[in-house]
Amino acid sequence: MEPVKSGNRLAEALRSDTTGGLLLIGAAAIALLWANSPWGNAYESVRHFVIGPAWLHLDLALEAWAADGLLALFFFIVGNELKQEFINGQLRDPKKAMVPIVAAVCGVVVPAVIFTVINLGQGGEAANGWGIPMATDVAFAIAILAIVGRHLPPALRIFLLTLAVVDDLIAILVIAIFYTGGVNFLALVAVLLPLGLFAYLQRGRGLAAALNRSRVPNWVVYLPIIAAIWTLVHASGVHATIAGVAMGLLMRTGKQPGEKMDPSHRAEIGLRPWAMGLALPIFALMSAGVVFDGFGAIFTDTVALGIVIGLVVGKLVGIAGGAWLTTKLTSGRLDDSLAWPDIIGMSQLAGIGFTVSLLISELSYPDNASMLDHAKSGVLIGSLIATILAMVVLTIRNRHYQRRNAPPTVGTGFEST
Structure with missing residues (x-):
C-alpha cells in the first residue's frame, strides 16, 4: 500500500x-x-476501574475498554x-494470498499441539491452556518489524498483517467456542443490519452519494452505526475487535466520479x-502490566x-513450515x-503472543491462581524470547537488504588494479 500524506507533520509522524x-513498546515498558x-x-486499581453504562451491559473495566474498544480502531x-x-x-x-493464510492456520495448530x-x-486443569500459545499479538509484532526492518521488503509486512489477522480470527473463534459460556447468536444476527447499512453507505451511489454531497458531516451518520456494530458484537460474546476488522474489510477502495x-x-x-x-x-x-513470576516457573511448571x-518453537515451525509446504x-x-530467511524471522516474530494469550490465560485458569501466574509468566518470557530471536534474524536480513539496495560506490581513481 502506498503511503497516504495528510499534510500535518504530527499526524504523519504518528x-x-x-x-x-x-x-507502544514504551507504554508496555511503563506498565x-x-x-x-x-x-x-x-496500577491494578486503575486498570480495573469500572466505567460505562450498566443498562447496556457496558460497565467495563478500563482494561476491557482498551482491549475491546480502542484496539477495535487499530483492527479497523x-x-x-x-x-x-x-x-x-x-x-x-490468490497464489500469494494462499501462503500466509495456510501458514497462519499451521501457526495456530502446532503450538496448541x-x-x-x-x-x-x-x-x-493443566491441559485447559492449549489455546494460550496460539495467538499472535499483531500490534506488538508490527511494531517490532517497523523498528528493526526499515529496509525489509514491504511484502513481508503484508505477509505478517495477513497472517496475524487470520491468526486472530481463529483465536477469537476458539475463545467463543471453547472458552466462553456461550455465544449470543441473536446479537450476532442483529449486527448484520448495521453492518449492511455500513456496507451500503460505502457504495457512494444513491442515498450514500447524496449524504456525501450534503452539508451534514459524515461522522454524524457513521458514528451511531459504528457504535451499534461494536455494541452488538461485544454483546454477542465474540471479541469486539472483530467489529473493527469487519468494517475495515467493507471499506470502498475505488473513487466515484467527483x-x-x-x-x-x-x-x-x-x-x-x-x-x-x-x-x-x-x-x-x-x-501489558504482568506481575513477573521469575524464570524458575519455566523449568518447574x-x-x-x-x-x-x-x-x-511452535510458531516458528508452524508458520515457516506451513508456508514452505504450501x-x-x-x-x-x-x-x-x-526469501525464506525473511519468513523465518517473521515466523519467530509471530511468537509474540502477549495480549490475546494473556486473555486466554485468564479464561483457562479462572479458579487456579498458581497456574494463572505461571501461565502469565510463560506468556511474558516466551514473547520476550521470540522477540529477541526475531530481532536478531530480522536485523541481519535488514542489513542484507540495505547493502543490496545501496547505491554503487563512486570510484576515486586511486583504486589498485
Missing part, C-alpha cells in the same frame, strides 16, 4: 509504524515496571489496509494517527514450559521480493 511501535513496583496495587486500520491489498495490492494474486503433548499427562479520494484512504488519513498515537499506547499501558515452547504442494508462492 502514521508511521516506527513511531507507533516506539510509543511492566509499574505492575512490578511497590505501586503495583495502584488493519482490515482496511488488507482490503486495499486484496483489491489493489500484492494479495490480488505442543502445549497439549507437554500437559496431557499432568491431570487437573470524489478526490476514496473512503478507504480518507479513513487511513484521519484515523491512523489516532490508532498509532493514542489507541495502541493506552492499550499497551492497560494490558509444565504450563509455563508448554507456553514458552509453543510460542518460541509452496511445495500447491500453486501458492511467496512474493518475488521475499
Whole structure:
C-alpha cells in the first residue's frame, strides 16, 4: 500500500509504524515496571476501574475498554489496509494470498499441539491452556518489524498483517467456542443490519452519494452505526475487535466520479494517527502490566514450559513450515521480493503472543491462581524470547537488504588494479 500524506507533520509522524511501535513498546515498558513496583496495587486499581453504562451491559473495566474498544480502531486500520491489498495490492494474486493464510492456520495448530503433548499427562486443569500459545499479538509484532526492518521488503509486512489477522480470527473463534459460556447468536444476527447499512453507505451511489454531497458531516451518520456494530458484537460474546476488522474489510477502495479520494484512504488519513498515537499506547499501558513470576516457573511448571515452547518453537515451525509446504504442494508462492530467511524471522516474530494469550490465560485458569501466574509468566518470557530471536534474524536480513539496495560506490581513481 502506498503511503497516504495528510499534510500535518504530527499526524504523519504518528502514521508511521516506527513511531507507533516506539510509543507502544514504551507504554508496555511503563506498565511492566509499574505492575512490578511497590505501586503495583495502584496500577491494578486503575486498570480495573469500572466505567460505562450498566443498562447496556457496558460497565467495563478500563482494561476491557482498551482491549475491546480502542484496539477495535487499530483492527479497523488493519482490515482496511488488507482490503486495499486484496483489491489493489500484492494479495490480488490468490497464489500469494494462499501462503500466509495456510501458514497462519499451521501457526495456530502446532503450538496448541505442543502445549497439549507437554500437559496431557499432568491431570487437573493443566491441559485447559492449549489455546494460550496460539495467538499472535499483531500490534506488538508490527511494531517490532517497523523498528528493526526499515529496509525489509514491504511484502513481508503484508505477509505478517495477513497472517496475524487470520491468526486472530481463529483465536477469537476458539475463545467463543471453547472458552466462553456461550455465544449470543441473536446479537450476532442483529449486527448484520448495521453492518449492511455500513456496507451500503460505502457504495457512494444513491442515498450514500447524496449524504456525501450534503452539508451534514459524515461522522454524524457513521458514528451511531459504528457504535451499534461494536455494541452488538461485544454483546454477542465474540471479541469486539472483530467489529473493527469487519468494517475495515467493507471499506470502498475505488473513487466515484467527483470524489478526490476514496473512503478507504480518507479513513487511513484521519484515523491512523489516532490508532498509532493514542489507541495502541493506552492499550499497551492497560494490558501489558504482568506481575513477573521469575524464570524458575519455566523449568518447574509444565504450563509455563508448554507456553514458552509453543510460542518460541511452535510458531516458528508452524508458520515457516506451513508456508514452505504450501509452496511445495500447491500453486501458492511467496512474493518475488521475499526469501525464506525473511519468513523465518517473521515466523519467530509471530511468537509474540502477549495480549490475546494473556486473555486466554485468564479464561483457562479462572479458579487456579498458581497456574494463572505461571501461565502469565510463560506468556511474558516466551514473547520476550521470540522477540529477541526475531530481532536478531530480522536485523541481519535488514542489513542484507540495505547493502543490496545501496547505491554503487563512486570510484576515486586511486583504486589498485
